[in-house]
Amino acid sequence: MATLIAAKHSSSIEDAENIKKACKGLGTDETALISILAHRNVAQRKLVRMAYEELYQEDLIQQFKSELSGSFERAICNWTMDPAERDAAFINEALKKETPDYKVIVEIVCTRTSEEFLAAKRSYQFQYKHCLEEDVASKTIGDIRRLLVAVISTYRYDGDEFDENLAHLEANILHQVIENKAFNDDEIIRILCTRSKKQLCATFSTFRNVYGTTITKGLSTNPNDEYMTALRTVIRCIKNPRRYLAKVLCYALNELIAEEHELSRVIITRAERDLNEINDLYFKRNGVTLDSSVAKKTSGNYKNFLLALLGNN
Amino acid sequence: MATLIAAKHSSSIEDAENIKKACKGLGTDETALISILAHRNVAQRKLVRMAYEELYQEDLIQQFKSELSGSFERAICNWTMDPAERDAAFINEALKKETPDYKVIVEIVCTRTSEEFLAAKRSYQFQYKHCLEEDVASKTIGDIRRLLVAVISTYRYDGDEFDENLAHLEANILHQVIENKAFNDDEIIRILCTRSKKQLCATFSTFRNVYGTTITKGLSTNPNDEYMTALRTVIRCIKNPRRYLAKVLCYALNELIAEEHELSRVIITRAERDLNEINDLYFKRNGVTLDSSVAKKTSGNYKNFLLALLGNN
Numbered sequence: 001m002a003t004l005i006a007a008k009h010s011s012s013i014e015d016a017e018n019i020k021k022a023c024k025g026l027g028t029d030e031t032a033l034i035s036i037l038a039h040r041n042v043a044q045r046k047l048v049r050m051a052y053e054e055l056y057q058e059d060l061i062q063q064f065k066s067e068l069s070g071s072f073e074r075a076i077c078n079w080t081m082d083p084a085e086r087d088a089a090f091i092n093e094a095l096k097k098e099t100p101d102y103k104v105i106v107e108i109v110c111t112r113t114s115e116e117f118l119a120a121k122r123s124y125q126f127q128y129k130h131c132l133e134e135d136v137a138s139k140t141i142g143d144i145r146r147l148l149v150a151v152i153s154t155y156r157y158d159g160d161e162f163d164e165n166l167a168h169l170e171a172n173i174l175h176q177v178i179e180n181k182a183f184n185d186d187e188i189i190r191i192l193c194t195r196s197k198k199q200l201c202a203t204f205s206t207f208r209n210v211y212g213t214t215i216t217k218g219l220s221t222n223p224n225d226e227y228m229t230a231l232r233t234v235i236r237c238i239k240n241p242r243r244y245l246a247k248v249l250c251y252a253l254n255e256l257i258a259e260e261h262e263l264s265r266v267i268i269t270r271a272e273r274d275l276n277e278i279n280d281l282y283f284k285r286n287g288v289t290l291d292s293s294v295a296k297k298t299s300g301n302y303k304n305f306l307l308a309l310l311g312n313n
Numbered sequence: 314m315a316t317l318i319a320a321k322h323s324s325s326i327e328d329a330e331n332i333k334k335a336c337k338g339l340g341t342d343e344t345a346l347i348s349i350l351a352h353r354n355v356a357q358r359k360l361v362r363m364a365y366e367e368l369y370q371e372d373l374i375q376q377f378k379s380e381l382s383g384s385f386e387r388a389i390c391n392w393t394m395d396p397a398e399r400d401a402a403f404i405n406e407a408l409k410k411e412t413p414d415y416k417v418i419v420e421i422v423c424t425r426t427s428e429e430f431l432a433a434k435r436s437y438q439f440q441y442k443h444c445l446e447e448d449v450a451s452k453t454i455g456d457i458r459r460l461l462v463a464v465i466s467t468y469r470y471d472g473d474e475f476d477e478n479l480a481h482l483e484a485n486i487l488h489q490v491i492e493n494k495a496f497n498d499d500e501i502i503r504i505l506c507t508r509s510k511k512q513l514c515a516t517f518s519t520f521r522n523v524y525g526t527t528i529t530k531g532l533s534t535n536p537n538d539e540y541m542t543a544l545r546t547v548i549r550c551i552k553n554p555r556r557y558l559a560k561v562l563c564y565a566l567n568e569l570i571a572e573e574h575e576l577s578r579v580i581i582t583r584a585e586r587d588l589n590e591i592n593d594l595y596f597k598r599n600g601v602t603l604d605s606s607v608a609k610k611t612s613g614n615y616k617n618f619l620l621a622l623l624g625n626n
Contacts, residue, residue, distance in 0.1 A: 118431075121468050131470040134507035145499070149507070153466030155434050157444040186458070194447035194462070 001276035003311040007039045012047035015040070016055050019048070019063075028067045030301040037079060038308035041272055045080055072302040075264045079309070083269070084119035087112065088127055090265060091120070095139055102148060102230045104265070105136070109151050110237030111245065114158045121152075143184040143227040150193035151234055157196040167202035168210075170195070174203070175211055178218040183228060192231070197238050204239055242274055246281035253293040263294070264306065271309040279310075314589040316624040320352045325360035328353070329368050332361070332376075341380045343614040350392060351621035354585055358393055385615040388577045392622075396582070397432035400425065401440055403578060404433070408452055415461060415543045417578070418449070422464050423550030424558065427471045434465075456497040456540040463506035464547055470509040480515035481523075483508070487516070488524055491531035496541060505544070510551050517552055555587055559594035566606040576607070577619065584622040592623075 015036050022032035040048060052060040061077050068076060078086050087108050094101035109117055124132045137149050170191050177185045192200065207215045219232050236244040245266050252262035270278055282290045294306050328349050335345035353361060365373045374390050381389060391399050400421050407414035422430055437445045450462050483504050490498045505513065520528045532545050549557040558579050565575035583591055595603045607619050 118468070125468075125470050125472070129470065129472055129474050131468060131507065131509065133467040134470070134509075137503045137507045141499075145503075149503075150462070150466070153463070153468070154446040155431070155438075155444055155466070155468070157438050157442065157447070159438070159442055161442050186454075190450045190458075190462075194444065194450045196444065196447075 001274065002272045003275040003279065004041065004271045004309060005039060005311055006041040006044065006272075010040060010044055012044070012051040013055070015044075015048040016051040016060075019052065019060070020056060023063060023067050030068070030072065031304070033076065034301065034305050034308055037076065038305055042083060046082060049080060070302070071260045071264065071298075072300065072305060074260070075268060075302060075305055078264065078268050079305075082123070083116070084123040085127070086269070087117070087120035088124035088132075091124065091132065092128060092135075095135055099226075100136075100139055102144060102226055103233050105148060106151065106230055106233040107237055107244070107248070110234055111241040114156045117152075118155065144230060146184070147189055147193070147227060147230055147234070150189050154194050156194070159196065160198055162196065162199040162202045164202065164206075166199065167206045170203045171207040171210060174207060174215060175218075178215070183219065183221075183231065188231070192234050192238075200238050204235070242278050243281055245270060246278050246285060249278070249282055249290060249293075250285055253290075253297050260298075260302075263298075264302075267294075267306055267309055275310065314587065315585045316588040316592065317354065317584045317622060318352060318624055319354040319357065319585075323353060323357055325357070325364040326368070328357075328361045329364040329373075332365065332373070333369060336376060336380050343381070343385065344617070346389065347614065347618050347621055350389065351618055355396060359395060362393060383615070384573045384577065384611075385613065385618060387573070388581060388615060388618055391577065391581050392618075395436070396429070397436040398440070399582070400430070400433035401437035401445075404437065404445065405441060405448075408448055412539075413449075413452055415457060415539055416546050418461060419464060419543055419546040420550055420557070420561070423547055424554040427469045430465075431468065457543060459497070460502055460506070460540060460543055460547070463502050467507050469507070472509065473511055475509065475512040475515045477515065477519075479512065480519045483516045484520040484523060487520060487528060488531075491528070496532065496534075496544065501544070505547050505551075513551050517548070555591050556594055558583060559591050559598060562591070562595055562603060562606075563598055566603075566610050573611075573615075576611075577615075580607075580619055580622055588623065 018036055019033060022029035022036075036048075037045065049060045052058070052063070056063075060080055064073060064077050064080065067073075078089075081089065091105055091108055094104040108120070112120065121132050124130075124135075128135070133149060133153050136152055137145060140148055173187050174191060177183070177188050182188075191203070195203070204215055207213075216232050216235055219228060219235070221228050223229060233244075236247075248262050249266050252259035252266070266278070267275065279290045282293075286293070291307060291310050291312060294310065295303060298306060331345060331349055335342035335349075349361075350358065362373045365371070365376070369376075373393055377386060377390050377393065380386075391402075394402065404418055404421055407417040421433070425433065434445050437443075437448075441448070446462060446466050449465055450458060453461055486500050487504060490496070490501050495501075504516070508516070517528055520526075529545050529548055532541060532548070534541050536542060546557075549560075561575050562579050565572035565579070579591070580588065592603045595606075599606070604620060604623050604625060607623065608616065611619060
C-alpha cells in the first residue's frame, strides 16, 4: 500500500499556476510547493508538468533546479520526474561515480517489473543517446561486469508459472557452486540473471528446505568485495524487495547524518506503491517508526516533504 | 524496396471467406490461397487472420496446418504469422535442435531493429512462458553462451549518432585482441554486443582504414568452430545485413536440393522490406536472378508461392 495521500480532485492548470506563484519574486514558497506536489500521484504530476510547460514554456524540473537547492531540490525534482526517467537518472548518476554504485543499479533493476525496467532503459537511451548496457559494460570489468551486464540486459519473464523440478535442479547447482566457493561461476550468473523472479523464489526456498540454510549465508564473505556484495544484493532484491528496501532505509537513517540519497530514493520510488509495508518492516527491525526516524534525522523543507510523502499531513 | 505486390484494396472478410472456400471439401485450392495471401501486406494479413477467427472460431494458422503439408505449409504459416511471433518461432525452432542453430539466432537478432527484436522477445515469452535469455543460456555453454546471451539480451541503441574517437579506440582494442588470437576475450563480446550498429559500422570502417584489412579476415579460422562462426555472423549481419542475407540465399540455393528453411525464411522475412536490394546483390554474386534460381530449385505450390512473394504474377 501507498503512503502517499493524493488529492482526489486537482486541476493541473491551477497547480501549475500556483507553482509559478510560489516561485515568483526573490524567495520561494517551499511550503506551497510541498502542499501541492506531495499530494499528487504520478499521473497528476505528469499533467502538472505538461501544463507548466504549456503555460510558461519552461520545464518544471529546470524551474525547480534554478529555484531550490540541496536535498530538497533533489527530492522535489526526482519526485516530479516520470518514474522511468527517474530510474534512468539514478542509474546514470550511480555509473558516473568514480567507483560505480553497483548496489543502486542492482536495486533498481531487481525491484522493478520487466516492463518498468524496460521503460527506464528506453528513457536512458532517450536522455543519454547510449544504451544502458554499453555504458555499464564500458565502465566495469571482470566479474562485476559479467554480473551487472547480465542482470540489466535480460528482459525477464514476469509470469507466475514456475517449475518445481527446475527449482530443485538449480538449487542443487547453486549449492555445489557455493560449496566449491566458485562464486563467479557462469552458472550462478546464468541462473540469477535469466530466470524469472517466481522461479528464483522457488529455487531459493528449495535451497533452504534441502540444505537447511539460506543461499545468502553461503555468500557472506568480505563486505569490500564488490562482486559478492552485488551478488547478494541481486538475491535479496529478488527474494524480498521490501525487506531489502527497509534495510536500505535503516542503513540510511542509522548514519550520524542521514544518507540523503538512499533515504529519498527509497521514499520517492515507493511512496505510491508499498511504502506502508516497508514501514512495517522498518518498525519491526528498529522498534521505531520510519516517520519518527525521518523527523529526527532530517530538517527543514526536506523533512516536511518526506514526511508528507510518508502520509503525514 | 519490397518485392511484395500487395493489393491496394482488399476486404478481410471476403479474404477470410475465400480462404474458407479454398479449404473446403477434400482437396485444398492452393492456387486460390496463394492468389490471396501472396498479395497482402502484414497489416492486411493480420486483419484476415482476425476476420477468420471471428467468422469461423478457428485460428488461420491451425487451419493451414491441418490442410497443407511440407514446405508449402511451413511457408504459408510463417507468412501468415505476425513478424514478432514468427521471429520468436524461428528462434525457438533453432534452439530445439540437438545443436542449436546459432546462425539463425544471430541472423534474427542482428538484422532486426531493437524495437522489432523486443517485440519478438515479448512474443517468445507469451508463446513459451519463458524469457528468451533463459532458454538460450540454459541450452548453451562456454564461449558460445557468453556471446549469444550477450547479443540477444542487449536492448541496443538504434540512434544515428556515433563517436569517431570511440570508433578509433575500439578498433584498436579489437585489433589487439585479434592479433593475440584472444577471440573469446571479454572486450570483443562487450564491443560487438553492446555498441549501437552505427557505432560498430564506424568502428569496422576505422579498422579497415587503419589496418588495411577487414575485421572478419582476422577471424577466418576453422568453420567448425561454432563460436567463431557465430562471431563472424554477428559482424556480417551488423555490417551489411543485405549482403549477409544474399549469401544465405546463395548457400540455400546452391545445395543440390534447396535448403528450404533458409530459403523461405529469408524470402518471407524480407519480401515486404528490402528483398529487391537483396536480389540485386544475389545477381551480382551469381550472375543469375534469384527468381530463376528459385524457379529451378523449387517446385509446385511452394515454388509458385515464393515466386509470387518475389513479385512474379
